[in-house]
Amino acid sequence: MKITLEVWRQDGPRDAGRMVRYQTEVSEDASFLEMLDALNERLETEGDRPIAFDHDCREGICGTCGLMINGVAHGPRDRTTACQLHMREFTDGDTIRVEPWRAAAFPVIRDLVVDRSAFDRIIQSGGYISVSTGAAPEANLTPVAKPVADAAFDAATCIGCGACVAQCPNGAAQLFTAAKVSHLGLLPQGQTERWDRAVAMVETMEAEGFGSCTNHRECEAVCPKGISIDWIARMNRDYLSARLRRAGRR
Amino acid sequence: MSLDGLPPAQVPGGPLADKWTDHRDHLRLVAPNNRRKFQVIVVGSGLAGASCAASLGEAGYNVQCFCYQDSPRRAHSIAAQGGINAAKNYRNDGDSVFRLFYDTIKGGDFRSREANVHRLAEVSVEIIDQAVAQGVPFAREYGGLLDNRSFGGAQVARTFYARGQTGQQLLLGAYQALARQISAGTVTMFPRSEMLELVVEDGRAVGIIVRNLITGEWSRHAGHAVVLATGGYVNVYYLSTNAKGCNVTAIWRAHRRGAFFANPCYTQIHPTCIPASEEFQAKLTLMSESLRNDGRIWVPRSEGETRRARDIPEGERDYYLERKYPSFGNLVPRDVASRNAKAVVDEGRGVGPLANGVYLDFADAIERQGRDRIEEKYGNLFEMYERITGENPYQAPMRIFPAPHYSMGGLWVDYNLMSNLEGLFVIGEANFSDHGANRLGASALMQGLADGYFVAPYTIANYLAGHLGEAVAVDSAAFDAAESETRERVERLLAVGGTRPVDVFHRKLGKVVWDECGMTRNAVGLERAIGVIREVRDEFWSDLKVVGSGAELNSSLERAGRVADFFELAELMCLDALRRDESCGGHFREEHQTEEGEARRNDEEFTHVSAWEMEGPGDWVEHREPLEFTAVVPTQRSYK
Amino acid sequence: MKRAPTLFQSTLLMKAVMAITGIILFGFVLSHMTGNLKIFLGPEAINHYGEWLRVMGDPLFPRTTALWGLRIALLLSVVLHTAAAIQLTLINRRARPRGYELRRPVEMDYASRTMRWSGFLILFYVIYHLMHLTWGNAHTDFIPGDVYHNLVVAFRQWPVALVYIVANVALGFHLYHGLWSMFQSLGIAQPAVKSWRRPFAAIFAVGITLGYIAVPIAVLSGVVGLEGGT
Numbered sequence A: 001m002k003i004t005l006e007v008w009r010q011d012g013p014r015d016a017g018r019m020v021r022y023q024t025e026v027s028e029d030a031s032f033l034e035m036l037d038a039l040n041e042r043l044e045t046e047g048d049r050p051i052a053f054d055h056d057c058r059e060g061i062c063g064t065c066g067l068m069i070n071g072v073a074h075g076p077r078d079r080t081t082a083c084q085l086h087m088r089e090f091t092d093g094d095t096i097r098v099e100p101w102r103a104a105a106f107p108v109i110r111d112l113v114v115d116r117s118a119f120d121r122i123i124q125s126g127g128y129i130s131v132s133t134g135a136a137p138e139a140n141l142t143p144v145a146k147p148v149a150d151a152a153f154d155a156a157t158c159i160g161c162g163a164c165v166a167q168c169p170n171g172a173a174q175l176f177t178a179a180k181v182s183h184l185g186l187l188p189q190g191q192t193e194r195w196d197r198a199v200a201m202v203e204t205m206e207a208e209g210f211g212s213c214t215n216h217r218e219c220e221a222v223c224p225k226g227i228s229i230d231w232i233a234r235m236n237r238d239y240l241s242a243r244l245r246r247a248g249r250r
Numbered sequence B: 001m002s003l004d005g006l007p008p009a010q011v012p013g014g015p016l017a018d019k020w021t022d023h024r025d026h027l028r029l030v031a032p033n034n035r036r037k038f039q040v041i042v043v044g045s046g047l048a049g050a051s052c053a054a055s056l057g058e059a060g061y062n063v064q065c066f067c068y069q070d071s072p073r074r075a076h077s078i079a080a081q082g083g084i085n086a087a088k089n090y091r092n093d094g095d096s097v098f099r100l101f102y103d104t105i106k107g108g109d110f111r112s113r114e115a116n117v118h119r120l121a122e123v124s125v126e127i128i129d130q131a132v133a134q135g136v137p138f139a140r141e142y143g144g145l146l147d148n149r150s151f152g153g154a155q156v157a158r159t160f161y162a163r164g165q166t167g168q169q170l171l172l173g174a175y176q177a178l179a180r181q182i183s184a185g186t187v188t189m190f191p192r193s194e195m196l197e198l199v200v201e202d203g204r205a206v207g208i209i210v211r212n213l214i215t216g217e218w219s220r221h222a223g224h225a226v227v228l229a230t231g232g233y234v235n236v237y238y239l240s241t242n243a244k245g246c247n248v249t250a251i252w253r254a255h256r257r258g259a260f261f262a263n264p265c266y267t268q269i270h271p272t273c274i275p276a277s278e279e280f281q282a283k284l285t286l287m288s289e290s291l292r293n294d295g296r297i298w299v300p301r302s303e304g305e306t307r308r309a310r311d312i313p314e315g316e317r318d319y320y321l322e323r324k325y326p327s328f329g330n331l332v333p334r335d336v337a338s339r340n341a342k343a344v345v346d347e348g349r350g351v352g353p354l355a356n357g358v359y360l361d362f363a364d365a366i367e368r369q370g371r372d373r374i375e376e377k378y379g380n381l382f383e384m385y386e387r388i389t390g391e392n393p394y395q396a397p398m399r400i401f402p403a404p405h406y407s408m409g410g411l412w413v414d415y416n417l418m419s420n421l422e423g424l425f426v427i428g429e430a431n432f433s434d435h436g437a438n439r440l441g442a443s444a445l446m447q448g449l450a451d452g453y454f455v456a457p458y459t460i461a462n463y464l465a466g467h468l469g470e471a472v473a474v475d476s477a478a479f480d481a482a483e484s485e486t487r488e489r490v491e492r493l494l495a496v497g498g499t500r501p502v503d504v505f506h507r508k509l510g511k512v513v514w515d516e517c518g519m520t521r522n523a524v525g526l527e528r529a530i531g532v533i534r535e536v537r538d539e540f541w542s543d544l545k546v547v548g549s550g551a552e553l554n555s556s557l558e559r560a561g562r563v564a565d566f567f568e569l570a571e572l573m574c575l576d577a578l579r580r581d582e583s584c585g586g587h588f589r590e591e592h593q594t595e596e597g598e599a600r601r602n603d604e605e606f607t608h609v610s611a612w613e614m615e616g617p618g619d620w621v622e623h624r625e626p627l628e629f630t631a632v633v634p635t636q637r638s639y640k
Numbered sequence C: 001m002k003r004a005p006t007l008f009q010s011t012l013l014m015k016a017v018m019a020i021t022g023i024i025l026f027g028f029v030l031s032h033m034t035g036n037l038k039i040f041l042g043p044e045a046i047n048h049y050g051e052w053l054r055v056m057g058d059p060l061f062p063r064t065t066a067l068w069g070l071r072i073a074l075l076l077s078v079v080l081h082t083a084a085a086i087q088l089t090l091i092n093r094r095a096r097p098r099g100y101e102l103r104r105p106v107e108m109d110y111a112s113r114t115m116r117w118s119g120f121l122i123l124f125y126v127i128y129h130l131m132h133l134t135w136g137n138a139h140t141d142f143i144p145g146d147v148y149h150n151l152v153v154a155f156r157q158w159p160v161a162l163v164y165i166v167a168n169v170a171l172g173f174h175l176y177h178g179l180w181s182m183f184q185s186l187g188i189a190q191p192a193v194k195s196w197r198r199p200f201a202a203i204f205a206v207g208i209t210l211g212y213i214a215v216p217i218a219v220l221s222g223v224v225g226l227e228g229g230t
């Protein structure tokens, strides 16, 4: 199939950047990234700088890939990362526009590659349970009711791709942060640090320059793992009660 | 071949079951207040690297951790689906440390070091405790206790799992532990950083040379010890189930600096992957092995079949695994299933547009158990299959084909996980490890975490204890030389100035290695392969085209460097496969098979580890570490 | 771009403030709407209601004390609600300094997208509305105390009626998203509540809008008029 691509090209963080048009011919069995691979091979053969984009596992699990495809994070298919998107989702003759994630907290490094290290810093501020190696009790000492374990799992499947931020009209990282706050806050193992964790992670999230949540539900719709905005509500609750608790202690 | 030159394996004496405890009791310690005086470099942030860096950080060492991804959370361990073994015996089905040890060593076709495997089985139970305490949401039963399943044909249910995302959840556990240490300041993380050289001084690893993948800046890092946890190398085949970035570079650079490479030819080909569909295919996707529990594998009886699967009558189908292995049927081990698939495809009976697969058919299972039950068990896998192929496996059978998946070979290490270079520790898939000639399902996650949480932190401390008070610095002659050689190598890649981009060469290389050193091998083919690999390598070095410079984000340059190393590795793989004139596990030499076409070991001559030392380009010396078995008797596998 | 926690320390707190003030304002618009409907019961009923507002709390408090209490609470709510809205809007603008060339919303609806506009429309409307029907300075023939007269005279002028209708439709949209959104902001998403959040918001948004615009429409269409003609 013939596809016209319009791709965001930007040499570096300070470059202004622009959309550049390419014509490609691709098999409909190819994945979206394979189409970019092929285009890059051609560009390189012709001596042009290939399009920089992030990817690694190509299985939808590492969270490295992330493209705004025709105005939707990860493209048109539900619960599918860009790397798992295949060309058969498009039709011959389509024009496809590809842009990087855009958010102040995700500065563009080059072309479609952005810096998502803010996510790491959010986790570093409290997205863990403090248990050092060797200090763990026997695993079956603490039963966890299956519904609780299942819910924690649902929240834990976040791959940290950043699509939620990219798609949110406010550039908010609520879904990502809430997923981790909830995963750990649901489990009995995570109770001790539950309140401090919520406060620390939320405040780091805000200090990183993400926007606020006005409940647009865009994030949930594009999240490749279907993380629910219920977790955002839960994080709000945890954060507010943590604040009340702190105020009460004073 | 030579015995001298290979340091002792340091396997402690005493009864097998007590070796690790005894050994650990006598390892040297570093006092808490002295720990921060040590610098440890950990390259890799997968299960092995992250768990090791976090544990060392918790203990109080100064750790620098590196990965090439933009975040440590993205290491390829994240992709593991099936599960992790542990000898908890929660099911009361007779599992024990010994049984896990026995299954693992048998699965490895008696080509692994007995004491290591036993230790692995011992610490497996602690891994589960640690992971659960970190908040890893393993599957649970209704009573709230941990659930287990049987995996890869094991007769006990000892596999812990987190839906189809066990690797992800375990890695996030380790990543979070690492994040905690980063915020505590004990670990400094260097993402998007590629180690391109090991610095060795007087036979001792003292640091690494790193290129920043965003800016192209070079940096030197010195440490009292260097830990490589850089994963596996099956991307040498170009198409594999590994992430695009997986590479051999870190361990290959160490190998070039003197570290021995053990059993490079031991690679595992996984039987249930989605076949390639087009020329630009970039990677292959694994479908969980559990599918074989209900799916029936078949191909048409005749070559060149053109009808759709559903239109081929029962009588014209060949359920070849059920036919050849009546008792195990579709559940034969990975290597057997893989080889048989290759055989029928080679006969021209492959299915699909490119005739490069076999059917995995769920029609019977759906009829017997109902669509709902099948959907409940495999729904997400079916969905994934549909996403990739555009075909609906509820209606037409899946097409599958084997794909390279795991490398059992890697840098040689002693019982303390230290290579022959002092101060260089190698953990996880990067070492030649505990899996012998074939890895059992659900045991790589176990090994990576065992190494990182529970073995390396002790043995590294033991090593460091002897080096208290020594200063490390990056301004030595060894660093100067290493950095300039590395820079020069990168310059050379940029300067070739040819006409073809790197992937062209990688695909070519992959095809040779796959054809001649893949599922089956023979002497003639291997010899030919070595010749072809050299030719293609020369082409690479004379016709490579890398656009851009080294002072910027340049993924073609990154790949070129990795492919250059794959060329050298490929040659050694073939050499090792040639030298190992027997069949064992994943290494199947066509010359050595039983009447029924099964692998035939030659215990007499080959009960050893081949550890290769590089003498010069294309020139290796083999050292052999004999393997001794005290608690098990090597047997011939049979799945009839 | 790092930013220190702002005004109310965190956007989550700001959102909670918005939700709580939103609930207060919702309580007001709901009861105000019910009060307005008394117009259909005739001049006495609504005029009496207007008077009752002023003597509310009597004899506990002097005349209009309770009304003033309410007014202060409302004013404070509007100020906080608006301040937070402005603050959050600024933060969100800064969070994406450069927009997309092409962006396609997937799930967000018209109401959620236009909260800022509907909110400000309501604000300007209320100012006009106070000048119009409370203070009378924007009214052509204002008779203090004769609510019925004031209303009928006003809405017989179609442009005035139109302003009211448009503003109250905007209020409807604002409530349609706001009444759902406040549950999220306050962390109320338990399964038992979740299933009726959306219907709740929809019913009240539509109900309140219809309740309000019924008055101008009734006057325009002549269902409600001045007895004596004119």
Ligand SMILES: Cc1cc2nc3c(=O)[nH]c(=O)nc-3n(C[C@H](O)[C@H](O)[C@H](O)COP(=O)(O)OP(=O)(O)OC[C@H]3O[C@@H](n4cnc5c(N)ncnc54)[C@H](O)[C@@H]3O)c2cc1C
Binding pocket: B043, B044, B045, B046, B047, B048, B049, B066, B067, B068, B069, B072, B074, B075, B076, B077, B078, B079, B080, B081, B082, B083, B084, B166, B167, B193, B194, B195, B196, B229, B230, B231, B232, B241, B242, B243, B246, B247, B249, B250, B286, B405, B406, B427, B428, B429, B430, B441, B442, B443, B444, B445, B446, B448
């Ligand atoms: C699809 C798939 C499914 C699997 N399923 C299972 C399963 O169910 N059960 C099981 O037990 N095992 C499974 N395995 C195997 C298992 O996942 C891996 O063997 C294991 O996770 C390897 O962990 P690691 O820490 O050694 O390496 P990795 O996780 O690969 O980590 C390597 C790290 O090294 C870094 N690195 C590499 N090179 C460099 C360099 N030059 N410079 C700097 N950093 C570098 C990378 O950035 C990365 O952080 C599966 C493997 C695959 C591919």
Ligand code: HEM
Binding pocket: C029, C032, C036, C050, C051, C053, C071, C122, C126, C129, C130, C133, C134, C147, C151, C164, C168, C171, C212, C213, C215, C216
């Ligand atoms: C068609 C719709 C409406 C009608 C007919 C209407 C009518 C009136 C009338 C007659 C009064 C004066 C009452 C008195 O002085 O006794 C009044 C007051 C008021 N209205 Fe409305 N109103 C409408 C909509 C609204 C809306 C949507 C809001 C707010 C969002 C609002 C806010 C107010 C306020 C704040 C006052 C002043 C109350 C006070 O403090 O005395 N009104 N309205």
Ligand code: HEM
Binding pocket: A213, A214, A215, C015, C016, C018, C019, C020, C021, C022, C023, C025, C026, C029, C078, C081, C082, C085, C088, C115, C116, C118, C119, C120, C122, C123, C174, C175, C177, C178, C179, C181, C182, C183, C185, C186
């Ligand atoms: C009668 C008047 C009003 C009522 C009943 C009302 C009600 C609400 C409610 C319930 C919310 C949801 C809060 C949340 O999500 O937690 C909300 C949000 C909002 N309101 Fe109002 N509001 C009113 C007036 C205003 C005014 C005057 C403005 C602006 C000047 C305004 C601007 C906003 C904005 C921008 C939001 C979205 C904020 C967000 O979700 O983050 N509102 N409103």
Ligand code: SF4
Binding pocket: A157, A158, A159, A160, A161, A162, A163, A164, A165, A175, A176, A179, A219, A222, A223, A224, A225, A226, A227
């Ligand atoms: S919440 Fe979803 S969209 Fe956001 S980072 Fe996680 S997986 Fe990606």
Ligand code: F3S
Binding pocket: A167, A168, A169, A170, A171, A172, A173, A174, A175, A212, A213, A214, A215, A216, A217, A218, A219, A220, A229, A232
């Ligand atoms: S899209 Fe944005 S506004 Fe909230 S619900 Fe999702 S973060």
Ligand code: FES
Binding pocket: A054, A055, A056, A057, A058, A059, A060, A061, A062, A063, A064, A065, A066, A081, A082, A083, A084
């Ligand atoms: S490349 Fe890993 S999720 Fe897409």
